Structure formats: structure tokens, C-alpha cells
Amino acid sequence: MLRGLDIRDMLIIDRLELDFQPGLNALTGETGAGKSILLDALGFVLGWRGRAELVRQGANQGEVTACFDLSAGHPAFAVLEDAGIAVEDELILRRINTRDGRKTAWVNDRRVSGEVLRSLSETLVELHGQHDDRGLLNPRGHRQMLDSYAQLEAVLDKTRAAWRALNTSQRDLQAAEAQIAEARAEEDYLRHAVAELDALAPEAGEEATLDTQRRLMQAAEKIRADIMKAADALGLQGAEGMIGDASRWLQGVAADAEGRIDAPLAALEQVLTGLDDAQRGIADCLDALSFNTSELEDVEERLFAIRGLARKHNVLPDDLRDFADGLRRRLTVLDDGARDLAELTAAVNAAQVRYDSAAAGLHQKRQKAAKALDAAMAKELAPLKMERAVFETQITPAEQPGPDGADIVAFTVATNPGAPAGPLNKIASGGELSRFLLALKVCLTKDANGLTMIFDEIDRGVGGATADAVGRRLAELAAEGQVLVVTHSPQVAALSDHHWRVEKQQTHNETRSTVVALDQGARVDEIARMLSGDTVTEAARDAARALMNA
Secondary structure (H helix, E strand, O other): OEEEEEEEEEOOEEEEEEEOOOEEEEEEOOOOOOHHHHHHHHHHHOOOOOOOOOEOOOOOEEEEEEEEEOOOOOOHHHHHHHOOOOOOOEEEEEEEEEOOOOEEEEEOOEEEOHHHHHHHHHHHEEEEEOOOOOOOOOHHHHHHHHHHHHOOHHHHHHHHHHHHHHHHHHHHHHHHHHHHHHHHHOHHHHHHHHHHHHHHOOOOOHHHHHHHHHHHHHHHHHHHHHHHHHHHHHOOOOHHHHHHHHHHHHHHHHHHOOOOOHHHHHHHHHHHHHHHHHHHHHHHHHHHOOOOHHHHHHHHHHHHHHHHHHHHHOOOHHHHHHHHHHHHHHHHHHHOHHHHHHHHHHHHHHHHHHHHHHHHHHHHHHHHHHHHHHHHHHHHHOOOOOOOOEEEEEEEEEEEEEOOEEEEEEEEEEOOOOOOOEEHHHHOOHHHHHHHHHHHHHHHOOOOOOOEEEEEOOOOOOOHHHHHHHHHHHHHHHOOOEEEEEOOOHHHHHOOOEEEEEEEEEOOOOEEEEEEEOOHHHHHHHHHHHHHOOOOOHHHHHHHHHHHHO
């Protein structure tokens, strides 16, 4: 509910504070007094597109603040959460327009974009009038309005789930077909490459091992001669023999040396042990260096083959095995493709059947709801003196089905029997259009949705009993919520719960607009003025009281 509106330096308003109430709120005043300026200011703070020049002459900037009370579960909470704004029961919107045209907005003291304001406005306010292009006159929203009227949320959820499942299965099939097509285009290459890699069967780390073997073999002849010399120097004809002789000689005299030879003998034993280890290591090395020419050729051939395949496929030698596994998987896609495609195609067909069934069920419920809405509209139009008009909800097939089914919904009217039906805003005249919109809103508003509804001169072109019927429908809409109506009709104003008069004050160099809250006596005078004109007579006051008490 719109609780307050604070306007500063906008158009011909210097400072204006309004406190609105639940129920039917009427704004009246002479033509040109500034009633539309209030709607321009409200539209500005809600992010609507409107006049380009809004700042009052002589002011540096204009500012509008709107305060809303949000009931539990209000749709605005979801918008606030998506925008990362703290959720509170009170919502304060503030927007500034500078003289150079820059606009800045805040929601609960959080800087926001105009897009966030517009998203919030869709949950807060509905504007209805002859130039309404946001609400009931916009055909894009007619399907959603019919679904809401018929309370089809559960059926819609089922249809949307079926649509998502269908899209998922179609994407899976398309991806599989693309993979198979890609694999088929390179099938010869894949089979040849896999066969070549399997024949070689390289292992991770093998290239480094082969390279070490090759370098060792290439250097073997040179180092083998030196190693043989070292083996001879350490053998019986060299160090081992000499140390053995020295050890025997010392052992022969040890008994007479009074223990002085024991330590040297122990040291020689250690030397012999280390010498033995060295000889075994040298012998192993000589064995390793023992090869024939064919072995070197075999090592080089395999090493060069591994490196050649690595260059061919632009991978590291150690990655050849994993690369082969990847090629093998691509071949598996091709080899198993027919079976996979058959399964995926069956899944798409099953998902299509489920979606078609859900969409058909939704279509049937919409047709039923359309007949109910048309009947309800016929009842509403009669008291509005449009009993000969025909309202019809047309449901036609959409060019492309979607998550909300396969229907296009459009509200059409024929103002006279036998006349061709057409869109609301193309067929109905000004006064007729106002009454169509009001009747439609009464029919569609079965449950309170937290919206503040604004009707801008929706009673234009009607009077007498018809205007009274319009006022009673507005009061019915406002019974469980809040309705603001800009009106020139005394019958409508007389039925309001709260009444404001918009006044324009002029001096020789300035024009200002203000709004005055009317008490009971002032309401009588204002409705009397609306009945009789500038001269308010006592008879006019009596007529005003009669309207207010009817």
C-alpha cells in the first residue's frame, strides 16, 4: 500500500507531502490544476518513462520519495532479495532528477538502477487509464492475467517442468549427434592413429629410460677400456694382491710384535672389504656395458619412434598413452553411437509426449477459464451501460510452444452485436475503454495481491447512473486494498473513503500546484462544485450530500 508521497521541486510543485490511506482515495480538481503532475511524480520515483523535463523552474534538482507498507509475502520481497537489498516491512523509494537530466535512485538508502525501480513498481502499483500501455491494454500480459484468474499455478509448474525436461533431452540428443558427426568425419584418422599407438604401446617414462640407455651405449667403448684398467689395478695382479701379501706378512710377525700390529691388520681387513665392494660394482658395470650393435639399433629405433609419434600428435612422449586412450574413447562414441542415438531419440519423444500432454491440459483449462471470464465480463458490463458490448478472450496457437504452453491469449471487444471484434485499445472509444478496463480489473482481482491501483480519469465520457456504477466498482476494488482515482465525476468522488482536491495557485510570475485533504464539510463543497460549476448553491450541496449518503 502507498502510504506517503513527498514531492519537492517537480514541475509546478515546490513542496508537497501526501499521506494516503487504504480504501478508495479520490483526487479531484479543475482541469489543468495539476492532477496529472502527481502521477508524473509517482511514475518518476517508480522508474517509469515519462516527461523529460521534470525539475521545477529555478530549482537545481527535483526529488520524489514514496513510502510503501508491505504485507507478509508481498511480491516486492523477491525483487529486493534478488537486488541484495535488506527486506523490511517498510519500503522507501527516493529518486532525484538534476537540472542537467541526471537521475539517481535509492531503495531503503541503497543506490539502485532504474531497472530495479521498474521491477519493484510492477509489484507495487498498477496504472489504468486511456493511455495505459503497461497493464490491461498490453496483450503480452493477457495470458498471464488469464492464468492468474484461473489459478493455474500448479498446471503451469507442471508444463514448465515438462518443457525443461524436453529442452534437456533435446540438447543431449543434439550434443550426441554433434559428437558422432565429428567422430565420423575423422574416423579413418582415429582408427589409424589408435592402431599405430597400440602397436608401439609407449609407457610413461619410457622415453627418458631409452634416452639414458642410448647415451650409455654410445659412450660404452670409451669408458669400458678405462673401467677394465681399473678392474685390473684392483685385482690379484694389482691392489688386491699387494694388500693380501702385506696382510700375510704382518700376520706372520704379529705374535712377536706385542700387539702393535693388530690395528694395522684390522685396517687392512676393512680395506679388503671395501675393495671387494668396488670390484663387484665394477663387474656389474662391465656387464651392463656388454652389448652388441643390434641392441643399440633396437633402442634407437624405439626411442625415435616414440619421439616421432609425440611430434606427429603434438603431445609430450609421456602423454602418448593418455592421448591414445582419448582417441579410443572417441571411437567408442562412434561405435556405440547408433545405440546411444536410439536411446536419446526415445527420451526426446517421451519428453515431447509429456510436454504435449501438459500443454494440452493447460489449453483446456484456459479455454474453460476464458468462457468463465467472458461470462463474468458480461455481468460487469451491464451495469456500466454496455450490455450490448461483447468481450471475448481469444486463444490461438502460438507459432512456437514455450514453457507456458502453446497458446496466445488476447482480450478483444466488439462494442455492438455483429461488429468485428478487435483489441481493447483499437476498438473501444475513450469512455468505453475506461469501462472495459474497470470491468476487466474487477473480474481479474479476486485475491488481494498487494498492489496499489491507480485509475486516471477512467470515468471520462460517462455520467449519471453509469458514473455511479463506475464509482461502485472502484469502491468494490478498494474494499480489500487501495485504489487511487483521478476523477472529474461527482458520483465517483462521493463514494470515496478519502478525498483530496488539487489546486493551482498563480501569481504574476509563478504557478504552483498543491493538494488539500478534505474533511467532510469540504468534501460536500467540492462535490457540489463538481455538480454545479464555479457557483456552489445550497441545492448543489444538498445534491452532494445525497450522493455521499446514497
